[in-house]
Amino acid sequence: MKILCSPLSMCVLLLVSLVALSSSLPRRSNKYGNSNRRDFHFAQEYLMKYYGTEGALVGMLEAPDSPLPPKLREMQSFFGLRVTGRLDHSTMEMMQAPRCGVPDVENYRLFPGTPKWRHHTLTYRIVKYTSHLSRAEVDHVVEMALSVWSSVTSLNFQKTFSREADIRISFELGAHGDAYPFDGPRGTLAHAFAPAEGLGGDTHFDEDESWTMGTSGFNLFTVAAHELGHALGLAHSREPSALMYPTYKYRNPKDFKLPTDDVRGIQSLYGHATTKVPENPRPPAAIPPQPPTHPTHTPHTCDPSLSFDAVMVVGKELLFFKDGLLWRRQSQLNDVRPGYLRSSFPYLLTSVDAAYDVPEKGTAYLFKGSQYWTSRGFQMTGSPRSISDFGLPSRVRHVDAAVYLKDIKKTLLFVDTQFYSFNEPKLKMDEGYPKNIEEEFSGIGGKVNAAVEVNGFLYLFSGSNAYKYDSERDEVTRVVKANSWLGC
CATH class of the missing domain: 2.110.10.10 (Hemopexin-like domain)
Structure with a gap:
């Protein structure tokens, strides 16, 4: 077994936790594996991934892997389970559910240091498309997912084809150059990085997943809306109804309304939709300085006098x-x-x-x-x-x-x-x-x-x-x- 941790006190804590957990494991095999040792290693991985050190990576939809006391108790408390400190059935079931790859935190909590974009007109680029959906479908879904956040904040989004886009979106297989390889079907579905230079804002989806527009497979809107919340600076919420809750839950894009917990979180970073924030944007290389993106006249969709240009x-x-x-x-x-x-x-x-x-x-x-x-x-x-x-x-x-x-x-x-x-x-x-x-x-x-x-x-x-x-x-x-x- 290989444990990488720093400082030394963290290693000691994990070793003590391993000993405590091993004594808490049930003696008989269960439906999650052929042996208690398999469950134990599964739990160990889960804890290291979601309840160990906090990293910059944020992602949605990762298949769980598990905890060690007191981290096991922390995980049970986060999900509202009975806090037993043991690998009971409900705990293992929660760890098996599709989820996000980011460590779990409190309600709408922000990443360490509260990273956020300093300009409110953000550019995005879809670098690599999936083979499961048409390009038009992916474009439309990403636009809908971004509008989830722009509708309640002062943020605006511009699609660009410049390499210098703030948020770069791509569908990748296995190891793809960011030190966080994907693991095939199910498991980790996607991940994103908090606002920063370089990889900051980048959002990756596992091309091995079955991406769909509906309830079968994994709904791309559901995952994209969550991931882009990470790319804007939100970590996970422990509120089960929140979009930023760690586990996957289908969201219907047609009638989706951003839950209150998510609204509070994103507005703590970027203000309300009516707030006018002074801009000092980083202009993308391929797009010259441009006038405001908001139209001067926005007719209501169902206005009977509406005409088209x-x-x-x-x-x-x-x-x-x-x-x-x-x-x-x-x-x-x-x-x-x-x-x-x-x-x-x-x-x-x-x-x-x-x-x-x-x-x-x-x-x-x-x-x-x-x-x-x-x-x-x-x-x-x-x-x-x-x-x-x-x-x-x-x-x-x-x-x-x-x-x-x-x-x-x-x-x-x-x-x-x-x-x-x-x-x-x-x-x-x-x-x-x-x-x-x-x-x-x-x-x-x-x-x-x-x-x-x-x-x-x-x-x-x-x-x-x-x-x-x-x-x-x-x-x-x-x-x-x-x-x-x-x-x-």
């Missing part, structure tokens, strides 16, 4: 833009959640005028004023260019709406009461344009603010209404409120 499809998601807000509707989650435009497209200004995606090219186009940007998924590519690239007349200084029609491989660009047709394969404007919107799209009166093609139907958004247009019948077949697309 742009709508487009990216992968399996529908994106709805309004000022600085971005709603992402993920069909597999059947859930729509608002976020900030900058979180997904950090190089853009505070809003967009129009947007569309060409799946065959894997490229999206986002318009603002007389310029447009391109992206692959949510990764911006290159510098902004002039909208004159599309062959628009020099008098056109902005585009109101844009939509790509898959069957004919053409993009319609709406400008005031007219529209243009751009041939994507030939990269040139079709002759005979512009045409009048009202004349060509019977039933659509006035300006088109946004447009999107879904399941072969063209949807045109004008003001607070959305018109379903059947191109074969050349007529509007349905009119609904624009906010109905957000579940209202």
Whole structure:
């Protein structure tokens, strides 16, 4: 047996504890192993991992391993078990439960030295994705998990592709370079590091686990929300209802509300959501200094007068833009959640005028004023260019709406009461344009603010209404409120 400890008094304490524990073990085998010695070593590992010295590593969901008196009594007390100082059935059962890899502490306790981020606009980057879920699903879950904390504090989060991100997220196998190797299925599910330079804020998930969006396997939202609490500076809570409680418990992202204990903890570090904290952020290398991430106008999702600046499809998601807000509707989650435009497209200004995606090219186009940007998924590519690239007349200084029609491989660009047709394969404007919107799209009166093609139907958004247009019948077949697309 190898024990590494410092100072010497800690070694003496552990050796005394080992002797005391060995006398407390039951004599007969039980369901947790073929021998008492196996239970004893399992308990010894658990104690060293969770009730020994405090380290900087914080992680969620680690399969338990066990205690020695008086550490055994400390563990039993923490989990609200009967404090017997013995490896009884309930104690072993608790140690077998999936849990976090961080040492256990008091209610919402902070890490030693109270580490926290000194700036309130934090960047994050997903360095390596899992093979169990799509990239869009992982992006969405991480955004939801971060919003759990930003919704009750002054924190803001920006997604970036810079190596200098505050929080770097990755799915790893076994030993992955941080001295805390993963151990295969179950066991340790994930871990994260408290705020600091270097590894600080880094959050790792075990790729050997079965990551899911639901109740089977391990729910990624549940684990990510907990882990990101560690990355922000929270240690474990002994309150069973808390998100920061050490053991795994499924949380439904659709109706999740951060428990009071967690709210108290995170607000002790970063203040309330309404608090305005002076910033001195560390700007990421690849992102130039930018204006505030909060939009100047945040319409209520179910406001009947809500209109969209742009709508487009990216992968399996529908994106709805309004000022600085971005709603992402993920069909597999059947859930729509608002976020900030900058979180997904950090190089853009505070809003967009129009947007569309060409799946065959894997490229999206986002318009603002007389310029447009391109992206692959949510990764911006290159510098902004002039909208004159599309062959628009020099008098056109902005585009109101844009939509790509898959069957004919053409993009319609709406400008005031007219529209243009751009041939994507030939990269040139079709002759005979512009045409009048009202004349060509019977039933659509006035300006088109946004447009999107879904399941072969063209949807045109004008003001607070959305018109379903059947191109074969050349007529509007349905009119609904624009906010109905957000579940209202």
